[in-house]
Amino acid sequence: MAEIKVKNLHKEFGVGDDRVVALENVNLDIEGHVFVSIVGPSGCGKSTLLNILSGIETASSGTVDITQDSHDANPGYVFQAARLLPWRSVMENLMFVQKERDDEARARCQRYLDMVQLGDKGDKFPGELSGGMQQRVGIARAFSIEPDVLFMDEPFSHLDAITARSLRRELHEMWKQTKKTVLFVTHDVGEAVELSNRILVFAKGGKLEDDITVDLPFPRDPSDDAVAVAKAQVLRKFEELDLLAT
Amino acid sequence: MTAAAMDSRPRVPFYRRPVAARILMPIAVIVVWYLVYWTLGSRIFEPPHRVFEFMWNELTLETRLRNGKGPSNLYQMFGLTVVRLFAGFAIAMVVGTVIGLAMGLSKSVNAFFHDWVMAVLAMPALVWALFLGLVFGPQGNQAPIYACILAGIPFVIINVREGVRNTPKELFDMARAFGVPQNKITRNVLLPSLMPFLFAAVRYAFSVGWKGLVIAEVFASDSGMGWAIKFWYDAHQTRGVIGYALFFVAFALALEKLLFEPLAEKAFKWRPRVGDVGVVEEQFLLDQTVEGALEVEQFTGGESDG
Numbered sequence: 001m002a003e004i005k006v007k008n009l010h011k012e013f014g015v016g017d018d019r020v021v022a023l024e025n026v027n028l029d030i031e032g033h034v035f036v037s038i039v040g041p042s043g044c045g046k047s048t049l050l051n052i053l054s055g056i057e058t059a060s061s062g063t064v065d066i067t068q069d070s071h072d073a074n075p076g077y078v079f080q081a082a083r084l085l086p087w088r089s090v091m092e093n094l095m096f097v098q099k100e101r102d103d104e105a106r107a108r109c110q111r112y113l114d115m116v117q118l119g120d121k122g123d124k125f126p127g128e129l130s131g132g133m134q135q136r137v138g139i140a141r142a143f144s145i146e147p148d149v150l151f152m153d154e155p156f157s158h159l160d161a162i163t164a165r166s167l168r169r170e171l172h173e174m175w176k177q178t179k180k181t182v183l184f185v186t187h188d189v190g191e192a193v194e195l196s197n198r199i200l201v202f203a204k205g206g207k208l209e210d211d212i213t214v215d216l217p218f219p220r221d222p223s224d225d226a227v228a229v230a231k232a233q234v235l236r237k238f239e240e241l242d243l244l245a246t
Numbered sequence: 247m248t249a250a251a252m253d254s255r256p257r258v259p260f261y262r263r264p265v266a267a268r269i270l271m272p273i274a275v276i277v278v279w280y281l282v283y284w285t286l287g288s289r290i291f292e293p294p295h296r297v298f299e300f301m302w303n304e305l306t307l308e309t310r311l312r313n314g315k316g317p318s319n320l321y322q323m324f325g326l327t328v329v330r331l332f333a334g335f336a337i338a339m340v341v342g343t344v345i346g347l348a349m350g351l352s353k354s355v356n357a358f359f360h361d362w363v364m365a366v367l368a369m370p371a372l373v374w375a376l377f378l379g380l381v382f383g384p385q386g387n388q389a390p391i392y393a394c395i396l397a398g399i400p401f402v403i404i405n406v407r408e409g410v411r412n413t414p415k416e417l418f419d420m421a422r423a424f425g426v427p428q429n430k431i432t433r434n435v436l437l438p439s440l441m442p443f444l445f446a447a448v449r450y451a452f453s454v455g456w457k458g459l460v461i462a463e464v465f466a467s468d469s470g471m472g473w474a475i476k477f478w479y480d481a482h483q484t485r486g487v488i489g490y491a492l493f494f495v496a497f498a499l500a501l502e503k504l505l506f507e508p509l510a511e512k513a514f515k516w517r518p519r520v521g522d523v524g525v526v527e528e529q530f531l532l533d534q535t536v537e538g539a540l541e542v543e544q545f546t547g548g549e550s551d552g
Contacts, residue, residue, distance in 0.1 A: 054423040074425040083420040087438040087516040096434055097424040125516040145424065 002068045002148035002181040004030040004053065009062035011048055011206065022048040023206035026062070030198075033179040037192035038200045039234070041243050045206030046185040050077075050151045053183070068148040075149040076142030076180075080157060082134040084126040090137050091122035094144045112140040115174060132163035139167070143174060152184045156191065168195060172219060189238070193231045194220045201237060209241050292484045300485040301492065320474075320493070327471040328497075330387055331452075331459055334394025338451050341395075342402025343444075349403065350410025359403070367400040371458040372465075379466025389466035390459045397458025401450035409443025441513055449506060456498065 006028035013020045022045040030036055038046045051057040053064055054077050066075065084093045094109035095101060113119050116136040118129075126134050135155060142150055156164035172195060175182055186192050192199050193214055201210040212234060220227045260266055276294050283293040303309050304320040345363075349356040374396050378389035413436060421431045463472025471490060478486025 051419075051423075055425075056419045056423050075423075077420070077423040079416070079420060081416070083416055085417060085434060085438070087441075088434065096421075096430070097426060127516060151423075 005065040036198045037196040040202030044202040076147040078152040078155045080154045082138035112144040116140045301489045334391045338398040342399045346403040346406025350407040375462040375465045390462040393462030394455040394459040398451035398455030402447040405447035409440040
């Protein structure tokens with residue numbers, strides 16, 4: 001079982017008059033098979049938090065502690081744009097992030113490509129795929145290292161509504177089957193309510209303002225009354241915190 | 247577009263295809279050439295068949311440029327020039343890549359070299375040829391090789407520097423987030439992202455270095471293709487001047503078709519082809535809006551007159 005502990009996390013960019021606070025004393029404790037969404041307005045430090053957790057950026061102060069079942073495991077990451085190597089085939093893109101280049105790794109990559117319905121596209125280059133397919137490859141890549149923890153940074157925001165919806169369903173299925181701890185950044189409250197057990201609300205200046213538990217059964221249909229009510233509650237919270245204006 | 251989708255398009259008749267236009271071009275040139283010859287009626291301006299006859303005699307060693315010591319036929323001249331070209335090109339590539347990498351990585355190194363690179367770029371090849379001729383004298387290989395290096399190296403430096411500046415940060419971040427080791431990142435991210443720029447550097451260094459080299463052979467050497475052109479110029483033989491220039495063009499085209507294009511094809515097969523344009527890496531450069539490369543284009547145009 002994976003656990004993410006964040007204590008007094010603080011991050012600033014720039015110095016003097018240019019100083020910008022991206023995250024202010026964030027404390028978090030996330031454990032087990034949960035899907036946690038991080039919502040908030042642009043520039044509230046959502047992506048910065050993921051970048052620090054994944055090691056792309058370093059914190060100004062505070063500690064981050066990620067415990068996973070296998071000690072040498074690396075968290076998976078799905079980015080806003082797919083970030084595939086354009087000069088490598090789809091299969092090679094998945095193999096690029098594997099620790100070993102053996103048959104076992106290849107079979108595992110193939111299994112996750114099958115899971116995102118791109119099993120027959122392994123030898124294509126990313127440029128030959130549509131935006132939705134590329135994002136699917138990005139998802140398969142993150143799952144293919146079989147991490148306990150998965151970070152996702154607005155992975156569906158570049159896609160059209162229909163593609164995004166079908167990918168959300170696929171993602172939910174994969175999360176259910178693989179029992180991962182997912183940290184999912186989004187600015188779409190509806191998406192957060194549809195997918196998550198917990199929603200963390202961030203405000204401008206990188207403050208964690210609220211931690212909402214969404215206690216509804218899966219799968220959730222956005223047109224369901226209960227889901228619509230939950231979405232309205234989160235939006236009301238946004239209004240209380242004056243986040244909609246920003 | 248996939249290959250299957252391209253094959254399903256209706257077939258275009260031969261005369262409307264780009265390949266037909268390509269074949270038409272040399273025919274049009276020869277027709278215009280004859281027209282000018284008949285209109286001028288000059289003994290100095292010779293018709294195509296005389297030039298081709300001259301070229302045939304050179305190829306079959308019917309004629310020789312001089313008796314006695316030293317290189318005297320087409321193959322020897324050509325061999326000398328090609329050896330000089332490859333030597334100058336190799337040095338320009340190695341030194342230029344090192345300086346370009348350093349300029350791309352460090353602002354201080356960039357500030358140190360920038361003005362000098364621009365100065366070398368702005369200097370006409372003719373001036374290098376005259377200067378190197380004075381320094382090294384007309385014997386030996388030094389003046390042509392140095393001219394080739396000086397003409398080509400700024401293009402290598404600028405292209406490599408732009409390549410380093412355009413490395414895809416988001417892909418490096420992705421690799422780091424997945425904990426990929428550095429040597430694997432270098433092989434799979436850094437080098438492939440530099441490839442289009444290195445290819446552009448190779449092409450520029452070759453074509454511009456070649457011009458610098460020949461000008462140096464005209465003014466500062468007693469052998470090579472440039473010297474042969476000068477020889478026929480002094481003899482008032484247009485066929486010799488044009489004939490040797492055409493050998494030259496044939497070599498450049500052969501190099502492009504037999505070496506650069508297949509290499510580019512292999513290295514950039516991941517890029518979807520744009521229409522019938524074979525030079526995919528240049529399209530990539532335009533996508534990346536490399537100002538340096540555009541500057542370079544202009545300078546190439548200016549220098550070919552030198």
